[in-house]
Amino acid sequence: MESSASNGYYPVALRVAGRRCVIAGGGRVAERKLNGLLEAGADDVVLISPDVTEAIRRLAEEGRIRWERRTFIVSDLSDAWLVVAATSDRTLNGLIAEEADRHRLLANIADDYERGSYITPSVIRRGRLLVSVTATGASPAFARALKDDLEAKVGDRYGMALDRLDELRKLAQTTLQDSQMRLWVLRLAAEEALSKEWPESGGYDASAWLKHLVERVKGGLHNEQHG
Numbered sequence: 001m002e003s004s005a006s007n008g009y010y011p012v013a014l015r016v017a018g019r020r021c022v023i024a025g026g027g028r029v030a031e032r033k034l035n036g037l038l039e040a041g042a043d044d045v046v047l048i049s050p051d052v053t054e055a056i057r058r059l060a061e062e063g064r065i066r067w068e069r070r071t072f073i074v075s076d077l078s079d080a081w082l083v084v085a086a087t088s089d090r091t092l093n094g095l096i097a098e099e100a101d102r103h104r105l106l107a108n109i110a111d112d113y114e115r116g117s118y119i120t121p122s123v124i125r126r127g128r129l130l131v132s133v134t135a136t137g138a139s140p141a142f143a144r145a146l147k148d149d150l151e152a153k154v155g156d157r158y159g160m161a162l163d164r165l166d167e168l169r170k171l172a173q174t175t176l177q178d179s180q181m182r183l184w185v186l187r188l189a190a191e192e193a194l195s196k197e198w199p200e201s202g203g204y205d206a207s208a209w210l211k212h213l214v215e216r217v218k219g220g221l222h223n224e225q226h227g
């Protein structure tokens, strides 16, 4: 198989805030998946397990999640949008996989990932930037090691650059009517932002940057026409 051939996974970034996420199980794996959901802004998490780790117990006490101290039942899926099956009961995890498909829910099955509809990548977050790495089940340890390696290369400055690009893009959308010009300007801005060392504070002016980019694009067009 060619290395570029499909590995059977379609990457997405999910908006979990305001959507019910149900976790079955309260061990080490459930805790890791829970932390991932909370980092992503999940605010309606129900975790069902007769016992939980210390960290999960604390999150429940703080009101960040709802912990139901009992065994999981299939009807727990009825209000769910996403489910994580992370119990030590293989039969139950398999049943959750089947029921999740019947209910058209996104499901992560921790002990048998091929039965679930999604797997969890290893992630780097820098403000608006989200880099996610997955070895699609071949080696979770490799996904983590590659993420650690990339982490050193993806600096905090990317987060700041994206805040500025966001501001610039909004300004360009309201002030540049010519869509071709807008496209060139935004592509050039992205290139500049990637290579630029931004000053930590001050010295940033979206209008001035936009003006400079428009001039660069016009300069390039001028050269193309006369070159």
Ligand SMILES: C[C@@]1(CC(=O)O)C2=NC(=C\c3[nH]c(c(CCC(=O)O)c3CC(=O)O)Cc3[nH]c(c(CC(=O)O)c3CCC(=O)O)/C=C3\N/C(=C\2)[C@@H](CCC(=O)O)[C@]3(C)CC(=O)O)/[C@H]1CCC(=O)O
Pocket: 032, 033, 036, 108, 109, 110, 111, 112, 113, 118, 119, 120, 121, 122, 123, 133, 134, 135, 136, 137, 138, 139, 140, 141, 142, 143, 144, 147
């Ligand atoms: C990335 C990460 C995200 C997260 O969990 O948040 C994640 N596993 C992480 C760590 C990790 N997990 C395991 C080890 C031990 C070493 C090893 O086995 O390699 C380590 C390493 C460690 O702990 O350092 C054991 C393990 N994992 C799975 C199984 C069951 C199976 O294969 O069926 C078993 C065997 C259980 C057993 O033997 O009993 C399954 C999955 N684990 C996945 C994700 C999904 C695909 C990942 C991919 O390939 O990209 C997938 C398929 C489904 C899913 O869970 O979504 C997170 C690192 C987060 C970070 O730190 O950045």
Ligand SMILES: NC(=O)c1ccc[n+]([C@@H]2O[C@H](COP(=O)([O-])OP(=O)(O)OC[C@H]3O[C@@H](n4cnc5c(N)ncnc54)[C@H](O)[C@@H]3O)[C@@H](O)[C@H]2O)c1
Pocket: 024, 025, 026, 027, 028, 029, 030, 048, 049, 050, 051, 052, 053, 070, 071, 072, 086, 087, 088, 089, 092, 109, 110, 111, 140
């Ligand atoms: N996907 C991954 O990243 C990954 C990594 C390691 C292990 N695993 C697998 O994930 C599973 C969980 O691993 P762990 O280390 O968290 O195990 P664990 O034994 O620490 O935790 C299991 C949890 O399941 C709960 N549980 C058991 N039966 C239940 C039921 N009927 N209803 C609700 N909760 C129930 C227990 O109370 C406990 O909290 C195992 O099958 C393991 O092989 C997956």
